[in-house]
Amino acid sequence: MALQAQHISSLSCQQELSEYDVILSAGEQISCGLLAITLQSIGINAKSWLAWQLPIVTDDFYSESKIKEVKIDCLQKSFSEGCSVAIVAGFQGVCNNRLTTFGRGGSDISVVALAVAFNVKTCEIFTDVDGIYTTDPKIVPKARRLKSISYDEMLEMSLSGAKILHNRSIQIAMRHNIKLQVLSTFKESEGTSVLPNNDVLEKHLVTGITYSTNEVLIAFTDLTLHILKDIVGANIRVDMIHNASLVTTKCDIDQAKKLLGNNIDYTINDSIAKISIIGIGITSNTAVMYNIFKVLERNKIEMLAISTSEIKISIIIKKEYAEVLVKDLHDSFASLS
Template identity: 65%
Template sequence: MNKIIIKKFGGTSLTDLNRVANLIKNDIEKGYNVIAVVSAAAGFTDQMAFQARQISNLNCRQELSEYDVLLSAGEQISCGLLAITLLSVGVNAKSWLAWQLPIVTDNFYSESKIKKIKIDHVKRSFAEGYTAAIIAGFQGIHDDRITTFGRGGSDISAIAFAVVFGIRTCEIFTDIDGIYTADPKIVPRARKLKSISYNEILEMSSSGAKILHNRSVQLAMKHNIKVQVLSTFEEVEGTTVLHEKDVLERYLITGITYSTHEALVTFTNFANTLDTLRDIAGANVKVDMIHGSSFLISKFDVDLMTKLLNKNENYVVNNNIAKISIIGIGVMSNTEVMYRTLKVLSEKKIEILAVTMSEIKISIVVQKKHAEALIRDLHTEYELDV
């Protein structure tokens, strides 16, 4: 069997199927077999999720199971379209959905975890002369039901295939040409990183950067898979994700991210803090940044949290917030970072609603209206501009 290359194409990449097909064909002409993991076309999953949530809050397992059936449709469409495109340019391609292999998961719908992947069918297809296997990302199967891995979960699928095939590198193709110190759409002078550590990109991904799914980074780090983030549309050097000891460049701050997908919940009478947080966590609501009588949760979980709480509880939900995260090895130990951060906040008269710190991240909650300007100001203050 020829050597195998693993490629993952996100939804924005699939707006140009001919370009994607040519990237795959180029590797095949060099003597490789290609496993291409695909996402849904850009916007499709968001549209389906919106429609489902207009009908229900999806609070029960049966509804979430049907929700996964709906959300997994986009990847199936992408599989078929890309396989047809490849066949049209002379590449012997075959598409595979999760149930056909199968990709076996637990039954935690919409956030399922992979238990095992059977690769005999893909191996056999390569032996039979197929040179490209197109895999539907983001999805698995539990018993006879489709499961999904959470938004952005095609990254998990791609890294998992690299693991089971023993491939040491996985290529992730997007509409940007690498990982930057901040979102270039917000900070035009953001600098592209040649390399970044697993821990740093894990924090960036968990803090709002839409680059790699955090679980895919954890999987790559565990199995020492080098991840290359590349552009589908430009043939330029991307960014490599690897162990900290292998990162050649080192900056005080690696990146600044922000998220507006959380709500800040503040209790006016928080006598039963532990009991309340226990009940919320027990309902699988992720709690972030506990800060005095306040904490962050996903906006999607606000309705569920409200149902769990005693009607006599006094609390306020603030949806109009943003979480700014400053990422870098040793940021908490370096007093210069905190001094510069507070300097900018003070000069701009921006109120801090909550703050947490670790050795690799400082996260600050502010009013949403300040977020983008604050990111630009911090980026300049830390001397990250190109």
């Protein structure tokens, strides 16, 4: 249904995006009702709730809305009347009596926001994996599950391609000092705790390596401040700037093309990957950067762009080398830990 809506319209206006959110939120609503019926059938007093019934109040930025307030009076009243399980539809809120959604993976945002509203200190999130790994175990079978990870590191991993937790759910947990416990829906496991940096007992030189193929490299003949100002002013995300090139996301590229028009000389490379190496204080340890360059040189992989922060080093390479580089970097840093 969502794809049909995209074929019908470019979904460029607020009214169309509002209707799109109605379509997107249908799955969660159906799942809530089915789960409530299933629990009731085995004697558990469960009740489903949709965002507008609480309500979870958001802004009107449809498909990427942000929460303003979570009201739980209805839930508390229901519990006092004997309800033992409340099933709240994730990923959605309400603004001016219209449904809104939080973006892909937004159910994480819903549950952490509810944890804040109920003033709990631990929020358990059940997913299709049994915790946070040092990298994608589908690519590197030797990837190690972390017992704990800091908010800052988890946030960087989420922003850099790891799809375990929505970055905004981590930000909310960090702001309100809520421990997140990432657990498996399908098997018993202690999972991974997401904690303040000082509470993480196991410290590693490199905590994780992520990769993303959602980036696009735009190379200009002359990248001026005027061009950058116009791009950022149009709410186009700029992830990295390297010489006369910048990196944005694939979902922003159509808007960037429209803005740049035919009067500016540029080329687009969408066959790239971003590899990010994450760990507290990695840029102050020269061994990390040395290892990255050594692995790139050994595999004869050209580095198209690089950016660094206190806890992350990101490099842009050709997409065809992404998995090879992730494997070699993981093996290389495992030997240093």
